[in-house]
Amino acid sequence: MGEFNVHRVRFFDYMPSAIRALAFQPQRERIAVARTDGTVEIFNRADCFFQEKVIPGRQQAATEALAWVGDRLFSAGLNGEIIEYDLDNNKTKYTIDAYGGPIWSITSNKQGTHLAVGCEDGTVKLFEVHEDRIQFERNLAKQKGRIISLSWHPSGSKIVAGMMDVIHIFDTETGKLRALAFPSYDLLGTSRSQECVVWSVVYLSDGTIISGDSAGKVKMWDSRTGTLIKSHQVTKWDVLTLSVSQDETSLAVGTSEGHVVQFQFLSMVLGQEDKEWVRTRTFKNHTHDVRAVLEVNTAIVSGGMDTQFVVRPLLDKIDERGQASALRNIQFPHRRLVSCARKAGLLLFQYPGHLELWRLGESEGNGERKRENTTLSIKRKRWIAYSTVASFRLYRLHCENNNVSIIKVSKLPKVLSSANQICFSSDSSHLFVASTCSSVHVAILNQSGCKFVCTLKPKSGSGQAINLLAASEDGKWLASANSDHEVQIYNLNKMKPHCTVPVHSSGVSAMAIHPTTNNLFMVHADQQLTEYSVEKKQYTDWSRQVQRHGLHSLWLERDTPVTNVTFNPKNPAHIVLHDMYMFCIIDQTLPLPDQRSQFYNQLTLRSMPEKERKKHSHAFKMCKIFKELLFVELMEDQSLVVVERPLMDITAQLPAPVRQKKFAT
């Protein structure tokens, strides 16, 4: 295959932010993740935990909790506001102030009719969920001190609140404390001097209340009598979060040591009815506080200060070995944060609050900083476009020798207000901006500025946001993929939809249109590869062959999605893909690897004489030299750009964990 010059870039200081809350939507198997920087991410459990959506937010929101009500997602934060998200268009739908000071928790009842929020001022506020809004209904009896945690009884008639040193039960009908049956009680069996914070409570349908507190204990209470049934000392530090499974037989506990402890509701004597909560397993996948856990049928999902999203499968609930039985650790976003001008050798890094532009080839880099966030694109050393939640900006870039200057393009069409994805045509004449409801705005770029041309809309009328755009080299085609897994191809000459690629069950994680053949190459979250001929409106022969032959099991077992596809300008048969742990060049002329053949065969091939290599090589040239990849692209001059972000560097920037690992422990 040959030699490549590799630009090994490690100066992208990408720093993910800590996970603050998790929420699971069981019907559609979506997991919502709230991070400390205010973003909310939606993962699809059914689709290999693919990160389908990212909804940007503000750090000031200080999101504390998430709640699903049916398909709708709400969050609440320490700025005292409740946010509903527009999941179709990946943005905030509306924000309302709860007028109770910082909000510590938000939960919905099982019936989906009400939301309860726990506020700093000691009130639990009930909101009625309407079709398009939520409306304040009433305050439950006001308490002294903040309401840290809340949990509805599955019947919806009672709600339990965890506070400082105290757990209260409220009757939601009357709004009163259930004083008779359940007096407030002291949580502390230990020293009186220390305050005990009830970080998390769970109200089970049999009337048991489970609390996790800052004394490191998980306690089971009988809600009728207000008595302690059992107390488990789980950790020396805090128990931060609890999550009970749908069938209420299993409980996951997250601690600030970074451990997740599982409890199970088991009978102590075989075959007998009497069941007890028994501590069963401990998972140590985190180095820092576990701020949120979820019991998702066959797995425990956890996240915390160390920014990792960990899916720990419960092997007793999984029958066969496969994707579902592997530990999954999601560290990087499932989308590109790096954009690259292939001819000019420029790299653009997207940070949450600014962009950085770097030029390759020299040892010096140039930083350009902007204080906004979201999507970006640069092309052909002439333009940089980016969009934030609120606005869209276009800059003209001048790059001569070592002087880089940017000029803002002032007059932009009004329709370009905000974008989910931005893409330039290869000759920089057009700008494509993905907007709401799967529509794409097209604008012409010229010396004078930017002029709006038209809006492309899909035939299907899907309301989902576009998460990928790809324009063809000849300027004739544009492909868009949205989070409904639909891929739409537009004819740019006619400015009309051309065709729709058959919908695959798994989302598209990366795609690109081949410069010479105009085939759309797609990689899905379940690691399948498809190639679709735009002109013939059908899958290519190679794609069919891949489907027939099947991909190698080692390829399918990878647990990070491919996030970028590029082509070799010198050799049209070569496709460059990468995920977090490898990059790979697919040679479409070579035979596909057999199930029995060695998949990672680079070392073997290296040791072989030239003549034999041909016989043993297969289509997948895997390279695992570079690890923790954020971006790989093949430049115009056949050199590779590899952007690495070593996890060690991320870990080094985290605050010190509560539990320092001691030597030989």
Added chain:
Amino acid sequence: MAALYESYTLCALADTGPEGTRAIEPDRDRDRVVITESGRAVTVYKVSDQKPLGSWTVKQGQCITSPAVYNPPTKEYVVVTDEKVVRVWKDEDISIEKAFKATVSAEVYRLHSVPDREPLVLFRHGAVRFLDSLLAAPQQTIEEVLSEEEVIRWSAAVQMEQQLVLLFSTEQRGQHCLYVQRFSPNALVKHRLETDSTNSTPLSYAATYRDGNIHLLYLFSSGSVYESVLQARPTVPAVSGTVQALPRSLLLKLPVGEGELTAASALPVDESHIAVVGVPHPLAGAGKDYLCLWNTHFQTLQAARELAGKIYGQLWCFSGKLFVPHGKILSVIPFECQKSSLAAAMGKLKQTSGTNESSGPTLVPTWNALLHSNQTQTQENSRGAGTKKSKMSTRNQSSCPTAEQLAEKIKVGSEKEVQKQVEEFLHGSQPEELQLTAGRLASALVMRCQADPTFYPQAAFTQLVQTNYLCHSGCPDLLVLTLEKNDFRLCQLCLQLFQDIPEAVTCCCLKTILSFQDSELEQVDLEDGLLFMKALTQTAEVSDDGDSGQHNGFCPPVLEEEICDAPPDSEAPGTRPAREPLALDMSCPVGLHKGALLNEVLQVPYSDSLLLPHLKDLNVPQVLLFLQYLRFLYLKYSQDAHSRIPALRKPTVTQIMDWVCLLLDAHFTVLALTPEAKSLLTSLHKFVRSQVKLYSELGKIEGSLEALKKSKQSREIGQYSIEVIELF
């Protein structure tokens, strides 16, 4: 585990004979039963309150011939008086006389109530009707299914998911048959019930529906409990004329004591437990007044209760309670059967096995007895019908002795005879059989040897041990016997092959071996172990001869001062120059044979805490000798001698070190106070110290090597670099 709880009396009984139509039937709810007794009265009881809710009697002169049943669909009670008159009444009726009655044309044997359906009426001659259809036309003609002499002994209705099945058994001149009546479509299937021996008769039957099949359980007067599984779905109708014998399996063989059972009853209470009444308790002699719960999986007695008064052999079970009439009362005994585990079953077994041996016939089955009875059974089979020729019987024909015969022979035969017989037996038997019988034979031989001091068939023992099927717990006295007889070859074999030698016996061996004179041992042929010892001592000589231990100019750290203060070792024959401190006393302190035997002892599995107290039994000379030998081994091993010697079995360094530690632990004070031990201990200490020093140096080297390895691995990659990779 199953348990019987405290019993209470439900009601007093009129003392009719066992023939009286006493019966208990379930009522409308779980807590109520209908009791029919003394041929005249029907009473409804609330069980938990132990009080009657209602009672009805028939007029003087009339007699209830079929127990009253509750008819759930109509909420009425039904009874048959004088065999032909069906009477139906409700709860609120005060007298039966005023209630509805109908006279039918044939004699009724029994009524059966079925949940959610009309009761079934079984006529004396085998015909079956639903009650409603019968009462619609009472005088309808009833066909005769059974011949005149065939008498119904028992009947039961079994409700399955969809289907209803009526089972009844008949007797005709000692022949027992089972009829299975199915409905819609009506079909009657007849099966023959085999009796288990000549004159035993079935005493009780019980049918239950479980997992889609009907399980029929029946108890014979010989104490055997059989189970037959009837398919719920009708199988292919049997060819007319031939009556198939019902396939059955022996579930349990109950102990009967002397004589046969007369009035007894067995009732399944769950999948693995049966309740039995009227069968003697295995440990309490011949009295039969017991209610017992047996586990059929493990064949263990789970619970028993002695009942006062006469046992009628009747037993019912409703909603977790057993109803037993005895003496003049009807007792209710709640019970509980937990899922049985092997551990629970075995635990119970252990409790009773102590008395088991002495109480004559096998009561609670033990492994020994199980095997034994199996064998005799197969023999009987092969002798009797000749259906199956077992391997055992084929061997019988070829005049090879069975284990039984051999065991008998061992008791009396001369040494040569026995030897020959054992050889033949071992030659002719299957591995599985050997596994079971080797222990028995060995025990028999050992017993003979103990009784008769002149008798010692060494070759027979050797052969038995070498089968590999023997273990120490199988014949606990064998190893001790070999020591008594000074048969060290066999002792060595046992030490090699037995994995379960108790620590006490290990110590005993050690003691005997240590106290034996080397010269006496020299005649023993110890094969492999000896070769190892020879090789070990030879290498010692080699390394003594030249300084082959010091290649490459290696010079051990000289511990001059220690050499100086060490008193000259009395045993060291040629004192070496002081600059060779590691060449300590290298001569073997014991003879080769003794060494080989000690090696075997070293390799016997043990646990420290159990061995330690027994080690204290050794006397000082023995301890010193053993310690010297261990030191010798250790020195040899540290010179890497052992790895050059090819041997199948040799003690490992860890084993040696463990024994040294144990020995020092056990005799620390003694050794400290014994002047002879001092030189030995100092030299040992010196050597250990040098070893510790060596290892600590090695640890340091490891650290720096590790650092070197690491430094090479983590190549520092800067923020930006241009590299070249090649893909193939």
